[in-house]
Amino acid sequence: xxxxxxxxxxxxxxxxxxxxxxxxxxxxxxxxxxxxxxxxxxxxxxxxxxxxxxxxxxxxxxxxxxxxxxxxxxxxxxxxxxxxxxxxxxxxxxxxxxxxxxxxxxxxxxxxxxxxxxxxxxxxx
Numbered sequence: 001x002x003x004x005x006x007x008x009x010x011x012x013x014x015x016x017x018x019x020x021x022x023x024x025x026x027x028x029x030x031x032x033x034x035x036x037x038x039x040x041x042x043x044x045x046x047x048x049x050x051x052x053x054x055x056x057x058x059x060x061x062x063x064x065x066x067x068x069x070x071x072x073x074x075x076x077x078x079x080x081x082x083x084x085x086x087x088x089x090x091x092x093x094x095x096x097x098x099x100x101x102x103x104x105x106x107x108x109x110x111x112x113x114x115x116x117x118x119x120x121x122x123x124x125x
Contacts, residue, residue, distance in 0.1 A: 017044035044103035084111035
């Protein structure tokens, strides 16, 4: 698997998203991606209780620990490389989490318009 260039949605080098918990398609802490990443795990999202409840409701439980997979379970405040389509779905439902634009891979723009990502920019607080 060859990684796509590590560039963020701002056109700059991709910043790390989270190493605690370790995230990313490649589990390197960055939202890097490649052609094999069918889910496009490219949006560096900052978890909220509302989003975690929503994600569980729609069938992707990110809050329950799964030690057999080395997954600690996410809690509010954790950053995670989220699938771009799930982020857009949460936006459409009114419960999208904040986003770290510097750590969101440019491939997210194939699914989520920049203007939508920008509305949730965690640096804008």
